[in-house]
Amino acid sequence: MKLVLFDVDGTLVDSQNIIVAAQRMAFAACGLEPPSRERSLSIVGLSLAEAFTVLAGPKGPIAGLVEAYKDSFHSLRQDPANAEPLFPGVERCLEWLHGREDAMLGIATGKSRRGVAHLLERHGWHDVFSVIQTADDAPSKPHPGMILQAMREMGAQPQDTVMVGDSSFDMGMARAAGVLPVGVSWGFQPVAALAEAGAGPIVHSYAELEAVLTEFLNEPSKISV
Missing domain, CATH: 3.40.50.1000 (HAD superfamily/HAD-like)
Known part of the structure; x- marks a missing residue:
């Protein structure tokens, strides 16, 4: 076997569209400028804390970004328009x-x-x-x-x-x-x-x-x- x-x-x-959208919502919730789409997608695969550490820097509000992302992703997923084919x-x-x-x-x-x-x-x-x-x-x-x-x-x-x-x-x-x-x-x-x-x-x-x-x-x- x-x-x-x-x-x-x-x-x-x-899932790229919903990931980018959820990241942008998370950064906005924390009062930060969101990364570019290319940079957003470059960290897909990492766990959330590691991903946001890369995107926002080690001194960024990592815990806040993680929670805001989870909430945003869950909210976006309720809309059929955000289906992940x-x-x-x-x-x-x-x-x-x-x-x-x-x-x-x-x-x-x-x-x-x-x-x-x-x-x-x-x-x-x-x-x-x-x-x-x-x-x-x-x-x-x-x-x-x-x-x-x-x-x-x-x-x-x-x-x-x-x-x-x-x-x-x-x-x-x-x-x-x-x-x-x-x-x-x-x-x-x-x-x-x-x-x-x-x-x-x-x-x-x-x-x-x-x-x-x-x-x-x-x-x-x-x-x-």
Whole structure:
């Protein structure tokens, strides 16, 4: 059995608009100038405290920003206009992987466990992922804690584990854990950032990802970490 871990924001879900909007509301609530859209998206993947420390500086009102962001995100999510669509091919890929006898699926995300619970409920994914690691469970990416805990829970070895993500934080976390880092180009960070962070294969569609995962699941030794 091989373990395939997915990031959420920027990998499975196109949540950029609601993330940027919630950040702007949080900064406004704290009387601060909001960051640019590019800068807002550059920290997606980090846990909230670490993300706002980057955006506002270590002397900024981090706790206030975190709480204002949570409140804003929750409020925005009530409006159907702020729905977070899945990227093309996600449902097909997850269904294919879930149907394989040699694959276990997991999530490793900077989202809170409450945020992941909402995602699972919305898409009916309660039985799809065997292990879920969130910002509530481990140190922020790129610390390898999420992956190490996921492997421990599932009895997986590093050579039998792959991390799929769209950020340099995902790639750094995977490298630190000794697992295969697969980057996706449709997320919130440029491909160059993924390559610089040590991504192995970088794919440009879920069809390409399925091809990479097929090779990994069948003969993982052919893809070097």
